[in-house]
Amino acid sequence: MSSNTAVDGGDDERPPRVVALGGGHGLHASLSALRQVTTDVTAIVTVxxxxxxxxxxxxxxxxxxxxxxxxxxxxxxxxxxxxxxxxxxxxxxxxxxxxxxxxxxxxxxxxxxxxxxxxxxxxxxxxxxxxxxxxxxxxMSSVPLEIVAEVQGSDPERPQEMRTVRGQVACASTGGSVRSISLVPESPPASTQALKAVREADWVVFGPGSWFTSVLPHLLVPELAEALVSTRARRLVTLNLSPQLGETDHFRPETYLEVLREHAPKLGVDVVLADHEAVEEATLLDRVVRDLGGVLELDDLSRVDGTPRHDTERLAAAFERILSK
Known part of the structure; x- marks a missing residue:
């Protein structure tokens, strides 16, 4: 698929306007694929x-x-x-x-x-x-932010004990299981250009990426969260290929969606994209997706060498098929 390929968007005169949310390697994978599908892509990045x-x-x-x-x-x-x-x-x-x-x-x-x-x-x-x-x-915000996580079981001898962890690096590398996150400052200002991009988008793409430290923080910026809930854009969630040690250790595919709903109960989802091999119980995942108002799309998305990373060409093909509908 060449970088000049573009699928039709909201009308036949322009490519689809796509906004991708996240950070780090997950967003890099998503953008590398999306730029092959549309010439109008905006990344809104965690800070x-x-x-x-x-x-x-x-x-x-x-x-x-x-x-x-x-x-x-x-x-x-x-x-x-x-x-x-x-x-x-x-x-x-x-x-x-x-x-x-x-x-x-x-x-x-x-x-x-x-x-x-x-x-x-x-x-x-x-x-x-x-x-x-x-x-x-x-x-995503005009000021630098700090992530604060509530972590369970960081002490193996006290598996039910909760403690607070501050900072993105500490949250991503915690020895326990992250249960929820918040931001400091609590109600940070959103980037005005980011708000405009979300409101004018045809599609908004969440993930893949570090769920608690790259994807969910966007939903804790009040103005941005409101724009993501109220936008006319369709919402696509791309699930990770494997859990991330510490941050999402032992997560099943449906767990990502359950955590998303807990942090943004008003957010609807139109499509959830997952890799065939990463889904053990498609019926269960499909039920959770339908509860969010969406449809499940399964495809071959991982690299052929077996590493748990998205293949750019495969992901681009899946995006093109979904965005064309």
Whole structure:
């Protein structure tokens, strides 16, 4: 499937407007596939990362953590030499004994533009233009956020005990099971451009990705949550291929949807996309999907080498089939 392929959207004059929500590797996979299906894709990215290069820049400069935003931009680079080269530049990390060690070039470029322009969205748009990105990348909030998780069983000797864990890295690597999350500040401001994109979209895509730290945080930003509930867009949920140790350890496919409903009870779902091999009881999953108002679509989505990662071409084919309906 070429990057020029596009399916019909709300009318026959334009491609479908698709908004993809998430962060990290999951959103990267989704965007890499979506840009093959439509020329109008917007990524709305979580801004709660507090680890690595992003965490250091956030702490030192007080900026939004740029890492997940950088990965989204890299995913939208074209398949030509220009796109491949800039994607590699953006993702390149310095290796040294000094202060630059571990910093990604793209993180530094994004933060430099933020400082020069004084506008996070404008800075990302400039990077997108430089890369020739096939879409737009927006932060979900205009301020950096902290994820707070309620975790059960982090102490093996007290499996029922709950404790509070703060920070995205700590939540993602917890030894217990995450039961719920909240954000600090509690009611953060949403990006106005993100709200506009959701309201004008034909499709909104949730996942795949780290469920508690990349997908669900969007639903805890009040203005963004309201826009996601009230938008006329159809909503597609792409399920993960396997549980994530700690964060979603022992999750079954239907568990992701049950947790989604717990955090956003008013959110309806139109389509849930899952991999054949990752679903043991399709009847049970189908029942949960129908309870949310949606239909279940099963397909072959994983890489042929057996690793639990989405194959870009397979995911793109599934997206094209669903978005064409």
């Amino acid at each position: 709660a990362d507090d680890g690595g290069s992003s965490g250091r820049l956030r702490q030192e400069l007080g900026v939004l953590p740029p890492g997940d935003l950088r990965m989204a931009l890299a995913a939208l680079c074209g398949d030509d030499e220009w796109g491949h080269t800039w994607s590699e530049v953006l993702q390149h990390r310095f290796r040294s004994e000094g202060d630059l060690h571990g910093h990604a070039v793209g993180n530094l470029l994004i933060v430099a533009l933020w400082e020069l322009l004084g506008d996070s969205v404008a800075g990302l748009d400039w990077v997108g233009q430089l890369l020739g990105a096939h879409g737009r990348v927006l932060p």
